[in-house]
Amino acid sequence: MGLLWASxxxxxxxxxxxxxxxxxxILVPLLNLAVPAGAPGHLSAYTVALLGKYLCFAxxxxxxxxxxxxxxxLTLGHGAFFALxxxxxxxxxxxxxxxxxxxxxxVLPDFMVFLDWESLPWFWHGFDLFPFAMLMVLAAPGLxxxxxxxxxxxxxxxxxxxxxxTQALTFALMLAFFRNEMGFxxxxxxxxxxxxxxxxxxxxxxxVSLFVASALALALGFLASRYLTVTRFGQVLNAxxxxxxxxxxxxxxxxxxxxxxxxFSAMLAGVAGALYVPQVGIxxxxxxxxxxxxxxVVWVAVGGRATLxxxxxxxxxxxxxxxxxxxxxPEAWLxxxxxxxxxxxxxxxxxxVGLLRRSRA
Amino acid sequence: xxLPTPLRPFTERDRVFDALVPPAQRVRRQTRHGTILxxxxxxxxxxxxxxxxxxxxxxxxxxxxxxxxxxGAGKTTMMDVITAKxxxxxxxxxFGDGIDLLRLxxxxxxxxxxxxxxxxxxxxxxxxxxxxxxxxxxxxKRVWASVWFRLAPAQRxxxxxxxxxxxxxxxxxxxxGELSHGQKQWLEIGMLLLQQPALLLVDEPVxxxxxxxxxxxxELLTALAxxxxxxxxxxxxxxxxxxxxRVTVLHQGAVLAEGSMAEVQQDPRVIEVYLGA
Ligand SMILES: Nc1ncnc2c1ncn2[C@@H]1O[C@H](COP(=O)(O)OP(=O)(O)OP(=O)(O)O)[C@@H](O)[C@H]1O
Ligand SMILES: [Mg+2]
Numbered sequence: 001m002g003l004l005w006a007s008x009x010x011x012x013x014x015x016x017x018x019x020x021x022x023x024x025x026i027l028v029p030l031l032n033l034a035v036p037a038g039a040p041g042h043l044s045a046y047t048v049a050l051l052g053k054y055l056c057f058a059x060x061x062x063x064x065x066x067x068x069x070x071x072x073x074l075t076l077g078h079g080a081f082f083a084l085x086x087x088x089x090x091x092x093x094x095x096x097x098x099x100x101x102x103x104x105x106x107v108l109p110d111f112m113v114f115l116d117w118e119s120l121p122w123f124w125h126g127f128d129l130f131p132f133a134m135l136m137v138l139a140a141p142g143l144x145x146x147x148x149x150x151x152x153x154x155x156x157x158x159x160x161x162x163x164x165x166t167q168a169l170t171f172a173l174m175l176a177f178f179r180n181e182m183g184f185x186x187x188x189x190x191x192x193x194x195x196x197x198x199x200x201x202x203x204x205x206x207x208v209s210l211f212v213a214s215a216l217a218l219a220l221g222f223l224a225s226r227y228l229t230v231t232r233f234g235q236v237l238n239a240x241x242x243x244x245x246x247x248x249x250x251x252x253x254x255x256x257x258x259x260x261x262x263x264f265s266a267m268l269a270g271v272a273g274a275l276y277v278p279q280v281g282i283x284x285x286x287x288x289x290x291x292x293x294x295x296x297v298v299w300v301a302v303g304g305r306a307t308l309x310x311x312x313x314x315x316x317x318x319x320x321x322x323x324x325x326x327x328x329x330p331e332a333w334l335x336x337x338x339x340x341x342x343x344x345x346x347x348x349x350x351x352x353v354g355l356l357r358r359s360r361a
Numbered sequence: 362x363x364l365p366t367p368l369r370p371f372t373e374r375d376r377v378f379d380a381l382v383p384p385a386q387r388v389r390r391q392t393r394h395g396t397i398l399x400x401x402x403x404x405x406x407x408x409x410x411x412x413x414x415x416x417x418x419x420x421x422x423x424x425x426x427x428x429x430x431x432x433g434a435g436k437t438t439m440m441d442v443i444t445a446k447x448x449x450x451x452x453x454x455x456f457g458d459g460i461d462l463l464r465l466x467x468x469x470x471x472x473x474x475x476x477x478x479x480x481x482x483x484x485x486x487x488x489x490x491x492x493x494x495x496x497x498x499x500x501x502k503r504v505w506a507s508v509w510f511r512l513a514p515a516q517r518x519x520x521x522x523x524x525x526x527x528x529x530x531x532x533x534x535x536x537x538g539e540l541s542h543g544q545k546q547w548l549e550i551g552m553l554l555l556q557q558p559a560l561l562l563v564d565e566p567v568x569x570x571x572x573x574x575x576x577x578x579x580e581l582l583t584a585l586a587x588x589x590x591x592x593x594x595x596x597x598x599x600x601x602x603x604x605x606x607r608v609t610v611l612h613q614g615a616v617l618a619e620g621s622m623a624e625v626q627q628d629p630r631v632i633e634v635y636l637g638a
Binding site: 236 | 468483485486487495496511556
């Protein structure tokens with residue numbers, strides 16, 4: 001704790017991030033619930049959900065920065081962990097629908113009735129229980145990361161090769177989840193959610209609660225990641241990034257350090273996905289799309305690597321631009337994203353945070 | 362039934378999996394007077410070319426050994442084998458009381474007490490001098506221990522002392538990447554000291570050093586031997602002459618001659634392949 005406190009006092013950007021989150025936790029509910037609709041300053045439920053979605057992306061960006069910025073693992077597959085967390089939450093929300101589905105089946109979600117399934121597949125059991133579903137939000141991405149990382153890091157796969165197999169991982173999962181037989185709703189995914197913990201998902205109070213939960217998750221995720229980066233554990237990650245061989249000869253088992261941070265990061269991404277799904281109301285295999293995972297890396301590059309708060313900033317800015325652009329000129333988005341990446345790599349290797357630091361120095 | 366290769370280890374009844382083996386024990390130092398490192402008949406080939414050719418070499422406890430030899434003689438490869446970076450095609454390497462170094466991984470070799478300085482100085486450039494030393498400090502280096510690691514006052518004291526020894530007290534907060542070449546060499550030696558190894562392997566420690574720095578390094582290495590064994594690979598003959606007790610000449614992956622500096626200098630074979638050149 002003392003160490004975390006000491007590091008936060010030096011971490012200007014982190015302070016700003018936490019203060020902004022605190023302000024948002026107070027202001028957003030006020031502006032939505034206390035200011036009447038139509039009055040100036042009122043935040044619509046739509047805007048609240050949109051902001052909440054951005055915060056989920058920010059948490060996801062922090063998780064990417066932790067492995068890429070601090071440990072040098074350029075992941076191009078973090079969307080997989082995000083989506084798995086999202087599916088775990090989606091499965092819980094599906095079970096919460098109960099007999100209110102279109103077909104009115106007491107247990108089976110609509111898509112299973114549609115496929116003529118007789119009973120719930122084994123891996124859907126338990127998801128009606130909220131605590132179990134929350135456990136799976138961590139366990140599903142965590143286990144995938146553990147198995148994948150165990151083999152990848154033990155065989156010392158790194159650099160471009162590691163990036164490529166992370167991309168292959170999320171691509172393979174996308175193809176698998178597209179299949180109806182997998183039992184996750186095929187290409188339609190999971191949707192038509194009704195309520196969570198007994199509260200209507202469309203209600204303003206629920207929207208605001210999910211927003212606050214996202215802000216808290218981002219704050220806690222940031223603090224936990226910050227703690228890790230300032231301990232000797234974080235020092236070792238840096239050491240692995242800059243001189244892996246040397247680190248081994250100092251007596252550190254590099255693969256265990258990589259595995260730990262990888263699994264931790266995957267779980268953070270899973271939490272982000274779980275908070276994202278009830279706010280957008282759907283999870284489908286497109287979340288596994290390789291392109292999504294590449295976008296995440298762009299957020300971090302734009303904000304500034306190895307700063308954590310920069311990653312969050314990058315996610316917020318790029319997604320704001322995306323919301324704006326995809327409604328103004330949808331075809332332009334991919335070109336914009338590509339261009340952004342080129343500009344940042346060529347001219348802003350430290351991202352926006354680097355730009356700020358330079359202009360102050 | 363024939364099992365696929367990856368599963369076969371599970372059927373070997375006497376197989377002990379790495380995960381079940383307790384962390385390698387540190388070698389007890391100064392056990393009995395004798396050899397601390399046995400390298401026997403070690404052969405390493407790269408695509409048919411033998412970088413080491415049945416190399417046999419013994420290092421004694423507390424000695425300062427210099428290893429010389431022309432470029433490509435296999436000096437660095439020998440260190441790679443001892444520190445588990447390269448696995449030899451044949452031969453044996455034992456450390457201290459019979460620890461088989463060929464069965465250990467790089468971190469395990471470090472943990473049992475072999476420290477290594479690379480030919481090209483490698484320090485963690487993005488971290489401060491102080492943090493570099495903290496990383497090297499002899500301690501529990503497992504993940505969980507690192508997450509909760511706090512520097513104890515005694516350890517702080519130890520690092521201060523090493524800073525003094527390597528003359529980087531004023532540089533402690535600077536990034537290691539900003540140091541001069543010679544200072545990086547010293548920092549790396551400092552990191553080695555904090556690892557508290559029983560055997561130090563030092564590859565070309567004075568490359569890029571001024572004459573004065575070289576003298577200091579010679580003093581430091583001489584002071585280190587005794588309490589531990591030090592193996593120095595060096596090209597600079599002046600430097601070798603200034604520190605050497607016993608010199609081993611390597612040539613084409615095998616020992617060509619061994620003895621005092623005066624002896625090897627007079628060896629006609631040595632003169633032919635190395636000193637005469
Ligand atoms: N990974 C490798 N693949 C192929 N050949 C290698 C490899 N490593 C070393 N060699 C070769 O093995 C021989 C011995 O190399 P080594 O680096 O051990 O020499 P050295 O005695 O340290 O030389 P120097 O004085 O130049 O440092 C050289 O001919 C080198 O080219
Ligand atoms: Mg060499």
